[in-house]
Amino acid sequence: MRSVAWRCVGAGLLAVLLSFSSPAPVGARDFTQALQQRLTGGIGTPETDRDSQDLLTLDRFYEQRQYRPAWIEEGRPTARAGLLLVALQKAPSEGLNPADYGVARIRNLMERGDSPDALAELEVLLSHGALDYxxxxxxxxxAPMSIDSELYVEKREIDPLALLNRLTGVEDPAAELAGLPPRRAEYQRLKTALQHYRELAAAGGxxxxxxxxxxxxxxxxDPRLPALRARLRVTGELPAGAPVPADADFFDDATVAALKRFQQRHGLEPDGVLGRQTLLALNITADQRVAQIALNMERWRWMPVDMGRAYILVNLAAFHLSIFDQGNVVHEARVVVGASSTRTPVFSRNxxxxxxxxxWHVPSSIVRKEIFPKARRDPSYLxxxxxxxxxxxxETAVPINPASLDWAHMTSLPYRVRQKPGDHNSLGRIKMMFPNQFDVYLHDTPAKSLFNRASRSFSHGCIRVEHPFDVAETILRLTGTxxxxxxxxxxxxxxxxxxxxxLKQPIPIHISYVTxxxxxxxxxxxxxxxxGRDRKLATAMRASQVKWDAVEAEARMAPGGSAPGQTPADPL
Structure with a gap:
């Protein structure tokens, strides 16, 4: 709903920009002085964690241009400025907030600003908005690592000055911006889903x-059946034309099948039973789903542009592994991931x-917490x-006979513990190694029944794979082994x-968390x-929002700005 409104506003504003007559020319010297003052003092720009660096970038950019404007011509904003504003107003379609890029202040200045200082402010805000967006x-x-210590994902660096030069050097900056988000199908599909759920929310959810x-x-x-059918019709699990039984309170086969489809789409046991977890998922609002989609679009923007010709992708939240070859999924498998107390981190390796x-060389923490207490009670346990x-x-370690130890007086087990190969080995019969500081890898497991559960967070942090020899066979083929x-x-x-x-050549593995x-x-x-990683990301996204009301107040106090009592910028 909101993005539709922005498109309408943007199209109307652009038409005005292309048609109105130019006001009286502004003196170049006055504009240059006003621009330099804003770049030096930061007047009219938000104070964020990257603001000071951005001001340096903007100053270098305009110094290279000898302080010639990029968006202003003959005392008025250019058509290119209008196209940029329209693009900024479409930020919701990418799961971002146009308020973070100063849209309200920019729109206000484009409609009303004609003094050198107002035009200089507009010039800086357009460049800053283009750079940030x-x-x-x-x-x-x-930056993932700054918001969650379990996200070992280095944010990709982008040359801000080069980006700014690109955006200001083309006739249509909106087209240039459109090529910047991830082009992966996963991101583009989420973008379409975001629009659909926004429309559902706008219609009342x-x-x-x-x-x-x-x-x-x-x-x-049950008298709740009409409400359940109505809920399932909104998101399409129950077709709009599905017949309703004569007794509307009866839980009929069509509604059971629809509920199973809903459960499958939400990672729940598809048993057709309306229990507590299913009810919670049904009653998450459309607005909350919009936010959840937007959070996951942010996660895809963190991913490497080039994930490899062939690569493995694990989605911890979905308990799922996919192997890709040249963009196509060639193998899939269910996985078991770390429990809530031993969470599997997000990272990429080869x-x-x-x-x-x-x-299995048992980690010291598991020896201390699990194996030693059992062995002390019963030395035959080992x-x-x-x-x-x-x-x-x-490498020269020698075996120790457990019977030779005084278990009654031991308070710890100062030895390495390993489990021999075999059917009862906790790693099963194969493990797939990508050396990392977390001691995480893919492996088989003797506990096969766990793969039949919808929710599969049971491990100590490693990733257990269903049918691991099929996975291994695919990896060997793709690596030319x-x-x-x-x-x-x-x-x-x-x-x-x-x-x-x-392996003849390494294969990248990317461990992700996509909900x-x-x-x-x-x-x-x-x-x-x-x-709980959605919660952390949502908190960080809210904290990162720029407070533009303070910016507008500061701008009005600047020399040449709007005097007290004049109409302020329209609020978003």
Missing amino acids: GRDLATGRL WKPVPPADASLKPGNS MSYLEVNPY AAHGYELLSDWS VDWPRARLDTALASGQRTVVR AFVADDGSTHFRSDIY
Whole structure:
């Protein structure tokens, strides 16, 4: 709704800019002095964490131009300035806020400003808005590592001066800006979904389904059924023309099937039962879904432009792994990720080797918290579960006989613990390694039943993979490791011996956290914020918003600005 309004306003304003007659020319010397004063003092620009650096960039930009304006000509804003304003007003379509780029103040100055100082302010705000918006589109508004210690994602750097020169050197800056966001299908689909959910929100969204003490199961009757059907019709799980049973309170097959579709799209158990978790998901508002989509568009702006010709992408929030080759998904698998107390971080690395029949070198924290207390109560626990003690972490470590230890008087276990290869090994029969400081990798697991659950956050931080030898076979093929066909993998597996398989070339793996995405069939899917990372990002996005009311007040106090009592800029 809001983006439609901006388009209407922008189109009307542009028509005015192209048609009105020019006011009296402004003296070049007066304008240059006003521009230099604003660049030196920062008058009329927001005070943000990057504001001082931006002022330096703007000053270098205008110094190179000998302080000639980029957006003003013969005392009035150019058509290019109008095109830029229209582009800034369309920021909501990219999940961004036009208020952060000074749209209200710019529009006010374009309609009313004619003094040298007002035009200089307009010139600076247009350049600053173009720079900030272009940078936010290209690399994201926020630096991931500054908002969440579990996001090990370096924000890509972009040359601000080069960007500004590009945006001011073309006839249509809006077209240049349109090429800056990610071109990946995932981002573009979210952009379409954002517009759809904005329209749903503008139309009133959906009414909540009333709560109840008991779950609603297929075949039951309940007065909430009309409300449930209405809710499912809004987002399309229940077709608009689906028949309603004679008893409108009856939980019929069509409504059960629609609820299962809703559950699948929200990462819930698709059992057709209206329980607590399903009710919570149904009653999240359309406005909240709009915000969730926008947050995930920001995450895609953080991703590398080039993720690799072939690469692995893990979505922790969706418990899902995809392998891509030249932009196409060639293999998918369900995964188990870190529990809420041992969250898997977000990062990218290169996978370089696999291990068949691996040892599990148990991290010290797991030894201290889990294995030692069990072994102290029952020293036979170690042997029963395939664990062995080694004297230290060196290559020359020697085995320690657990029976030789005085377990009754031990307060810790000062030895390395490893689990031998086998069916009961916690890593299963294969692990896929991409060396990193978090000791995270992909691996098999003996706990196969966990893959049947909709929510799969159970691990100590590593990523357990369903059908891992199928994943390994795909990786070996894509990396050109032709001397390791599936038959040879199977032979190595049957040997029971630890075998290292080095890839002919590394393959990038990107571990992400995406809670809103669009499937190939066009349906929008949402996932629970299992690690609280949506909340952190939303808080940081709100904190990053620029307070333009203070900027406008400062601008009115500047020499040549609007005197007290004059009409201020229109609020957003």
